[in-house]
Amino acid sequence: MTGVTLQKTIKRYGETQVIHGIDLEIKDGEFCVFVGPSGCGKSTLLRMIAGLEETSEGHIHIGARDVTRMDPSERGVAMVFQTYALYPHMTVEENMGFGLKMNGVPKAEIARKVHAASDILKLDNYLKRKPKALSGGQRQRVAIGRAIVRGPEVFLFDEPLSNLDAELRVEMRVEIARLHKEIGATMIYVTHDQVEAMTLADKIVVLRAGHIEQVGAPLELYRDPDNRFVAGFIGSPAMNFLNGTVVEGGIDVPGLGRRVTTQVKLPALGSAVVLGVRPEHLVVQMGQGGLKAELSEALGGVSYLHLDTPTGERIIVEERGDDRAAAGDIVDVTFEERRAMVFERDSGLRLR
Template identity: 75%
Template sequence: MTGVTLQNVIKKYGDIQVIHGVDLEIDDGEFCVFVGPSGCGKSTLLRMVAGLEETSAGQIVIGERDVTRMEPAERGVAMVFQTYALYPHMTVKENMGFGLKMNGYPKAEIEAKVAEASRILKLDDYLKRKPSALSGGQRQRVSIGRAIVRGPEVFLFDEPLSNLDAELRVEMRVEIARLHKEIGATMIYVTHDQVEAMTLADKIVVLRAGRIEQVGAPLDLYRDPDNKFVAGFIGSPSMNFLNGVVDKGAVRIDALDRTISVAMPLPADGTAVHVGIRPEQCTITRDGPLTVDLSEALGGVSYTHVVTSTGEKVVVEERGLDRMREGDPVSLDFDPQDVMLFDAATEARLR
């Protein structure tokens, strides 16, 4: 079994603490994605697992081994970086086998491992090419192949698709998902792109300011976020948030001049709350007190930005041929049972 366990892991740079007591269990064979905004500590945490950053306190266990103080080469991990870092004078085949060659592996074993990685990644037609003759996606596949031939217990990916264009990112997401399915290894993947996280992960770890906000399966985080940060980060476009006030056992939303009843216990009257509703859960109709500020037409779907009377904005997902345009007067509606409420002071979810 080759899971990964982090126990009260802390990282400090001098007096500045950037990772604050992280506890996490990643099961054997699981695809775990660290996601969060820039500066949240996700890459630092990954590098600590790899041994590229020293762990200030706490324990990192891979399989049954405490690797906290081990050198990177001793940990049984392989890392794929944002930059491909391929040797330009070597062919694809030579790049993938170079690490094994430097470690004294027999030539026949290197050939076999490279051939298997090439088969998995569909690189057989490119083995004699040099990196300059490859596309960005092909170079990243070679970089992944170099990791595969090492036969690691755990694969670590540090934003591997960031340098690719949109079409190649989609293609490589599919490739990485297929790779995980075929080899079944434990994988930890870092990204700031929540779409990548939702489509790839068995488990998502949402980080903010060096702390874990929530851990769970993608749809669990989408349907049942613990706080406003997670609710806003998971889902594309982001959840809409409007200011609300508890009033006589209901919630008054001044931006929409509407009071809604919800099937949950509410705090005392006068308590400020944030009302969350996702774009796909809103409906929009012509004529009304609100105004369309912007419409993003993406083909089969449009995202219509509506300005409320208080200046707050709501994004609505529209489908079909009859869609709103900039400046149109409109009304918004939604099912109150789809609403999520968050305490305005703590941002914790009200349940």
């Protein structure tokens, strides 16, 4: 197995540039997740690594090889798509071994590799079935198995769980995490779902409009985002943001109706800033304040309380325990000063 390096990588369609000079190193054996909103360029970047999209400028290395102008078949990668792309007239065993068969690999070698992959993916009981007799999760495991038998240097996953229901998505996340641990391959995974990113990745690459916003381990991005975009994208529910103005001794936050003190180095008095606090860091004070609870989403062990502020900004509070607020209650919220983050209003950069 081996790593992947992108150097000043650019992609253009005609005069429209969609990937803007990406520099990125993915280490050998790392599970790297590209995450971001629709249209951010994450699938395009993955397809450039696979060779399915031409690289306009820059270089892509897989290990020591510059693969920028190589055909996909020469790059040593295997890709798993959102759609399973299985041959309906072939059995699971035939689907998994078809690529090797087309390359003239001996039957005994194909059988050995297919059964080894089947054992890893727990597909031994389904090898003689055809795709129509499988569930969505089983079909996706077959598609992953087809990639495994090729023995690639790098596995590429393009939103492979998007077509599965919620329960199967959780199951397949566990399967893919277990697979990575077992075979230790370099894996690059594209998703718009930040929960998948947080639970699977060794390294997350947050993309927006063809640019990298931040790269880091999941908890590093969660705890120490560089800007408002990353802070709002990583974490579920998203971070709460409230407009404020720098005043003597802190930040005046109209949405909370008070001044908030902070140890952050603030800009000049009168500067516009944004205060960010995560839902789990807020504490509800019952029977006081001036925030009205519009909705309480009770999910069992946790509830998400939606509060309206006088400025029209929405606050979400995570509540646990037995004593929880209900829709219609008038409450206040408090939080530890060290939990709050402050961002420049215009640029979105975090103040530290």
